[in-house]
Amino acid sequence: MTIHLPANPARADVLAARPTLWCNPEYRTGAVSDTSLPVRPSHVDEAQANWSRLAPLLETCFPELEASRGAIRSELIELTTLRDALGYRGEQFGKVFVKADSDLPVAGSIKARGGVYEVFVFAEQLATQEGLLGKHDDIRKLAGQEARALFSTYTIAVGSTGNLGLSVGIAARALGFNATVHMSADAKAWKVERLTKLGVEVVQHEADYTVAVENARVVADGDHSIYFVDDEQSRQLFLGYSVAAYELSDQLRARGVPVDADYPLFLYLPCGIGGAPGGVTYGAKKVFGDNVHCFFVEPVQSPCALVHMMSGSEDLVSVYDVGLTNRTEADGMAVARMSAFVATVMRNMLAGVFTVADNDLFKWLGLAHSTQDIRLEPSATAGFAGPDFLVNHPAGKRFCQQWNITNLENATHVVWTTGGSFVPQEQYESFLEQAARL
Numbered sequence: 001m002t003i004h005l006p007a008n009p010a011r012a013d014v015l016a017a018r019p020t021l022w023c024n025p026e027y028r029t030g031a032v033s034d035t036s037l038p039v040r041p042s043h044v045d046e047a048q049a050n051w052s053r054l055a056p057l058l059e060t061c062f063p064e065l066e067a068s069r070g071a072i073r074s075e076l077i078e079l080t081t082l083r084d085a086l087g088y089r090g091e092q093f094g095k096v097f098v099k100a101d102s103d104l105p106v107a108g109s110i111k112a113r114g115g116v117y118e119v120f121v122f123a124e125q126l127a128t129q130e131g132l133l134g135k136h137d138d139i140r141k142l143a144g145q146e147a148r149a150l151f152s153t154y155t156i157a158v159g160s161t162g163n164l165g166l167s168v169g170i171a172a173r174a175l176g177f178n179a180t181v182h183m184s185a186d187a188k189a190w191k192v193e194r195l196t197k198l199g200v201e202v203v204q205h206e207a208d209y210t211v212a213v214e215n216a217r218v219v220a221d222g223d224h225s226i227y228f229v230d231d232e233q234s235r236q237l238f239l240g241y242s243v244a245a246y247e248l249s250d251q252l253r254a255r256g257v258p259v260d261a262d263y264p265l266f267l268y269l270p271c272g273i274g275g276a277p278g279g280v281t282y283g284a285k286k287v288f289g290d291n292v293h294c295f296f297v298e299p300v301q302s303p304c305a306l307v308h309m310m311s312g313s314e315d316l317v318s319v320y321d322v323g324l325t326n327r328t329e330a331d332g333m334a335v336a337r338m339s340a341f342v343a344t345v346m347r348n349m350l351a352g353v354f355t356v357a358d359n360d361l362f363k364w365l366g367l368a369h370s371t372q373d374i375r376l377e378p379s380a381t382a383g384f385a386g387p388d389f390l391v392n393h394p395a396g397k398r399f400c401q402q403w404n405i406t407n408l409e410n411a412t413h414v415v416w417t418t419g420g421s422f423v424p425q426e427q428y429e430s431f432l433e434q435a436a437r438l
């Protein structure tokens, strides 16, 4: 199928795989309250309540969560030397932070918020349904022998470019489930190795992510002993991520950073299939309303959210449909076709999408390392282009005009760094070498 994208200032850049910014013409105020959407703001509160109820169990399964009493949280880091290195010294860039999901405990990436959540919620539902967990029972019962015996009769399956598989595999094995991860050809060898060591069955497909997910779904269909974490449609994953917005809100408040009509907040979120950035965006819109503007970021050859949302089509449009290759070193974002569920929810809620070149990902990885000792994998760095696009790109300037953002000095930019702390040292050094060669 060949698709012709509609006229738009970003169109030529997108088709030529040049970094660019597309602002969403369908972006609206108040979109989070749209009752026709398949999710409601109250679901974010429910997800937060679920995380709180599961916290003692998480703490039991993962001793590294002791200090946070079972919460899976990341730091908010203000950029100092890295800010200068990125060229963001001027006051027109307001405040710039990193939300360091790259360092999240349990899975070392933003996927800990979604994958761990979905597996633990499923475990609780299953144990309740099987009469093993009563209403007033201690949730830590799910880490006991009886629960493990039950869970060992089930398999959790997932399709993944790598990090979702890691988070689901780690969570599943921690509770005693069997786990199967269907990996796309982009998956890095160290992620496969780590899962295999945990006793996860890894099925490697010589195909892209969409095909890996489809295969995983086919295997799971009709087999009641397999629970399939469906990255293309899962509400649980989406809501697991969404709760991050409360965490960010607490952190900004604790630092005395206001978010209101005069002090807008911008989030820059690396996007693969869209679940993680979509979930965070949804939560952020619930928490900060129209004072937050969320942008996805994608590799120039894999801008699946951009091309689909720009197309205006009801049917999903893939990057192949517009002649792009889906080839990128950013394995977490090597996705040719976005989630239909996320596309529906984001239609009026997403401010825009920008694209980045692979070389820049490595350059930023090197700078984050050498200035503020922040350890990232290539996908996780993509958001660093955000403040520049917003402040300097013609589309960013038009966006600010349209939304009456006159005082950019008051703005707060949050670059969501989405993975990296689990990267083995040898692999990390090869990333740094690649960065040094640029």
Ligand SMILES: Cc1ncc(COP(=O)(O)O)c(C=O)c1O
Pocket: 109, 110, 111, 161, 162, 163, 164, 270, 271, 272, 273, 274, 275, 276, 277, 331, 332, 333, 335, 377, 379, 380, 418, 419, 420
């Ligand atoms: C490091 C990293 N960043 C961002 C993403 C994008 O998440 P999603 O595919 O849910 O859009 C991924 C996905 O695996 C990832 O591994």
